[in-house]
Amino acid sequence: MQGSISDKTQINIETATHDSHHEHPDFRIFGLIVFLVAEGMIFLGLFIAYMAFRAMAPEWPPAGTPKLDLLLPGVNTVVLIASSLVIHQADAAIKKNDVKGLQLWFGITALMGIVFLGGQLYEYSHLEFGLRTNLFASTFYVLTGFHGLHVTVGVLLILSVLWRSLKSEHYGTNNHFGVEAAEIYWHFVDVIWIILFILLYLI
Amino acid sequence: MTAELSIPTQGPAEDDIVHNPRRWQDYFTFSTDHKVIGIQYFVTGFIFYIIGGLLAEGIRTELATPDPDLVDPATYNSMFTMHGTIMIFLWIVPAGTGAFANYLLPLMIGARDMAFPKLNAVAFWIIPPTGLLLMASFFLGPAQAGWTSYPPLSLLTGKVGEGIWIMSLLLLGTSSILGGINFFTTILKMRIPSMSMMQMPLFCWAMLATSLLMLIATPVLTGALILLSFDLIAGTAFFNPAGGGEPVVYQHMFWFYSHPAVYIMVLPFFGVISEVIPVHCRKPIFGYGAIAYSSMVISFLGLIVWAHHMFTSGTPPWLRMFFMITTMVIAVPTGIKIFGWLATMWGGKINLNTPMLFAMGFISTFVIGGITGVMLAAVPFDIHVHDTYFVVAHLHYVLFGGSVFGIYTGIYHWFPKVTGRHINDTWGKIHFALTYIGFNVTFLPMHILGLQGMPRRVAMYAPEFQGLNQVCTYGSYVLAISTVPFLVNAIWCAYKGDKAGSNPWNALTLEWQTTSPPQIENFEVLPVLTTGPYDYGDTAEVEEPAKVFTTSG
Numbered sequence: 194m195q196g197s198i199s200d201k202t203q204i205n206i207e208t209a210t211h212d213s214h215h216e217h218p219d220f221r222i223f224g225l226i227v228f229l230v231a232e233g234m235i236f237l238g239l240f241i242a243y244m245a246f247r248a249m250a251p252e253w254p255p256a257g258t259p260k261l262d263l264l265l266p267g268v269n270t271v272v273l274i275a276s277s278l279v280i281h282q283a284d285a286a287i288k289k290n291d292v293k294g295l296q297l298w299f300g301i302t303a304l305m306g307i308v309f310l311g312g313q314l315y316e317y318s319h320l321e322f323g324l325r326t327n328l329f330a331s332t333f334y335v336l337t338g339f340h341g342l343h344v345t346v347g348v349l350l351i352l353s354v355l356w357r358s359l360k361s362e363h364y365g366t367n368n369h370f371g372v373e374a375a376e377i378y379w380h381f382v383d384v385i386w387i388i389l390f391i392l393l394y395l396i
Numbered sequence: 397m398t399a400e401l402s403i404p405t406q407g408p409a410e411d412d413i414v415h416n417p418r419r420w421q422d423y424f425t426f427s428t429d430h431k432v433i434g435i436q437y438f439v440t441g442f443i444f445y446i447i448g449g450l451l452a453e454g455i456r457t458e459l460a461t462p463d464p465d466l467v468d469p470a471t472y473n474s475m476f477t478m479h480g481t482i483m484i485f486l487w488i489v490p491a492g493t494g495a496f497a498n499y500l501l502p503l504m505i506g507a508r509d510m511a512f513p514k515l516n517a518v519a520f521w522i523i524p525p526t527g528l529l530l531m532a533s534f535f536l537g538p539a540q541a542g543w544t545s546y547p548p549l550s551l552l553t554g555k556v557g558e559g560i561w562i563m564s565l566l567l568l569g570t571s572s573i574l575g576g577i578n579f580f581t582t583i584l585k586m587r588i589p590s591m592s593m594m595q596m597p598l599f600c601w602a603m604l605a606t607s608l609l610m611l612i613a614t615p616v617l618t619g620a621l622i623l624l625s626f627d628l629i630a631g632t633a634f635f636n637p638a639g640g641g642e643p644v645v646y647q648h649m650f651w652f653y654s655h656p657a658v659y660i661m662v663l664p665f666f667g668v669i670s671e672v673i674p675v676h677c678r679k680p681i682f683g684y685g686a687i688a689y690s691s692m693v694i695s696f697l698g699l700i701v702w703a704h705h706m707f708t709s710g711t712p713p714w715l716r717m718f719f720m721i722t723t724m725v726i727a728v729p730t731g732i733k734i735f736g737w738l739a740t741m742w743g744g745k746i747n748l749n750t751p752m753l754f755a756m757g758f759i760s761t762f763v764i765g766g767i768t769g770v771m772l773a774a775v776p777f778d779i780h781v782h783d784t785y786f787v788v789a790h791l792h793y794v795l796f797g798g799s800v801f802g803i804y805t806g807i808y809h810w811f812p813k814v815t816g817r818h819i820n821d822t823w824g825k826i827h828f829a830l831t832y833i834g835f836n837v838t839f840l841p842m843h844i845l846g847l848q849g850m851p852r853r854v855a856m857y858a859p860e861f862q863g864l865n866q867v868c869t870y871g872s873y874v875l876a877i878s879t880v881p882f883l884v885n886a887i888w889c890a891y892k893g894d895k896a897g898s899n900p901w902n903a904l905t906l907e908w909q910t911t912s913p914p915q916i917e918n919f920e921v922l923p924v925l926t927t928g929p930y931d932y933g934d935t936a937e938v939e940e941p942a943k944v945f946t947t948s949g
């Protein structure tokens with residue numbers, strides 16, 4: 194920072210004792226998890242709202258709502274869950290300082306994420322109800338859309354880690370905050386999807 | 397591992413430190429220094445306080461007569477909507493969690509900054525543009541549905557203003573969540589090694605509880621506002637009964653945030669009071685553990701009482717019973733704190749200076765607000781006074797008599813630390829007297845008006861209420877004027893006041909063990925605890941020996 198402290202040696206003591214963010218990436222992971230708890234609360238609020246709408250409605254989904262097809266979202270779910278396993282391989286790779294491995298597994302995860310998003314868009318375009326058809330339709334689009342937004346952010350995160358990994362030495366055994374952060378975020382998106390899938394499609 | 401390198405500091409000698417004076421320009425930059433950010437929050441908040449206050453004077457002037465003669469009813473609606481929104485989201489929340497917590501937390505725990513300084517600056521810089529956005533809606537037809545923005549009303553009264561209102565609240569909520577992440581991480585992870593949780597100043601405990609609420613409750617408001625914005629803009633009907641929606645779901649989501657929000661607005665000041673009273677009474681705090689844990693209990697209970705705002709919204713009787721009981725139970729941890737403060741004052745060498753007067757003002761008015769709160773928690777009573785001036789009286793006793801008095805308490809107490817100069821005590825006392833009198837004259841009669849059945853949020857009222865309304869209106873003018881001596885005193889003394897030195901109150905918490913104003917990075921050498929935060933007076937008076945601090949290696 195801009196401070197100049199008179200005594201040089203004291204600066205050394207200070208850097209030795211002071212918890213600086215660069216020496217403690219674990220704060221950032223901690224912060225990320227706290228952030229995801231908050232983010233999860235948005236979803237929890239929306240899930241409970243959905244359940245409340247459902248509980249208050251005389252019939253759910255309201256009469257005349259076309260049935261949802263399970264095949265495509267089912268495949269999508271499998272893709273997303275599998276991608277969580279894939280991204281974990283990247284984490285294992287970078288811990289062994291294997292940047293090539295990191296790039297491979299992150300690349301595959303990003304592709305799977307894109308497949309998921311494509312599948313969702315395909316599903317949207319073939320559904321027989323629109324955003325305003327009825328309460329079920331509205332909640333369906335807003336919930337899946339909000340989740341899709343998170344998947345998009347996740348894919349972008351993964352791609353940005355990939356981009357940075359091209360710079361040699363950017364990530365390594367002892368320096369993989371970005372990798373870990375993207376992975377944690379991706380797992381989060383995955384867990385949210387599983388709950389969503391159960392809520393919207395299965396029960 | 398690190399502690400033996402540093403020396404126990406008892407306030408460094410002034411001239412040892414190379415001062416790096418702050419330049420005024422720093423306050424207009426994306427500074428990551430928590431002290432700069434704290435002041436940025438406060439000044440921004442205070443500007444909005446003045447705007448919100450002017451709106452309040454407009455409201456009161458309109459209410460001086462039973463007819464809508466100053467402004468038309470629609471304008472009146474937007475005035476109280478903007479007043480409430482500004483006061484809550486742009487003044488009290490930023491002042492409590494933004495200004496005080498940012499400035500004090502790192503100093504109190506011996507850290508050099510917050511855990512995520514850049515995030516901190518981002519959280520602050522969301523606020524001024526958002527405030528301006530909200531102000532802009534004045535010229536585009538502002539929202540009219542109150543700070544609670546209940547649908548379907550909020551969907552019917554002006555799309556543009558309501559859209560801006562939703563947008564602003566989404567942004568302010570985001571700022572609040574980012575702040576919460578920082579406070580939570582800082583308190584848990586950034587303490588000097590020699591400070592355990594039970595050795596933290598009580599303000600830190602209060603902020604820990606507050607940050608949990610910010611993290612858990614605020615996102616649910618975000619969810620509600622997302623759905624509301626779809627109803628408003630995309631024509632969905634989540635909350636619109638005309639399209640099969642359920643407005644009550646919005647109320648649940650809104651209050652799941654907004655009841656905790658009232659604790660977000662008051663817990664930081666519980667913390668401030670817990671700091672101020674021991675210093676100015678020269679006595680150890682009574683019941684450190686009880687006060688610390690009661691913050692956490694309040695935070696937990698605060699999450700399960702929200703439907704006491706909805707007793708008249710068709711809430712089924714068994715649910716009303718549940719919320720009535722949980723709400724009343726909250727008075728217990730709150731009462732524990734009050735007793736702790738009173739017992740601390742009991743037999744202490746009370747120094748009746750301005751911070752202490754404001755602290756006592758806080759306790760006296762907050763108790764009244766707490767009592768009316770418990771009255772409102774009783775379903776049979778609430779059904780009669782819901783949406784009357786009784787509620788207005790209650791909320792101002794806790795938000796003005798509580799939060800705003802708490803802000804002033806803190807300002808007078810830490811003014812010498814922040815500016816390095818004393819603030820004039822006589823003018824401070826004048827400020828206190830005017831505020832205290834103005835406040836009570838304005839809001840006490842509202843209890844009676846409410847009991848007599850005067851509804852809130854309407855520009856017109858029955859002529860028999862006029863007498864008391866005029867009392868309120870005159871009181872509000874006193875209240876407005878009371879701000880003037882404060883502003884003049886504070887600005888004057890910040891530049892011309894007597895030098896204060898690093899520890900003018902002889903206080904024991906760490907923020908006083910460095911220079912005033914604290915140097916950049918806070919401490920020359922990270923301090924080591926040699927004493928507890930409240931070990932004033934005779935050490936034999938210390939409540940529990942376990943709390944005597946030790947210098948751990």
Ligand code: HEM
Nearest residue numbers: 658662704705727766769770772773782783787791794795
């Ligand atoms: C012992 C503690 C408290 C209890 C039992 C309590 C209870 C209540 C109840 C039952 C209501 C609903 C009244 C109605 O709308 O019919 C209410 C309203 C309100 N309370 Fe409290 N309260 C307490 C403390 C606080 C505190 C500490 C604050 C803020 C710092 C606060 C701020 C408010 C506000 C702003 C409203 C009105 C909301 C609105 O409708 O605009 N309360 N309180």
Ligand SMILES: [Cu+2]
Nearest residue numbers: 655658704705
């Ligand atoms: Cu409440």
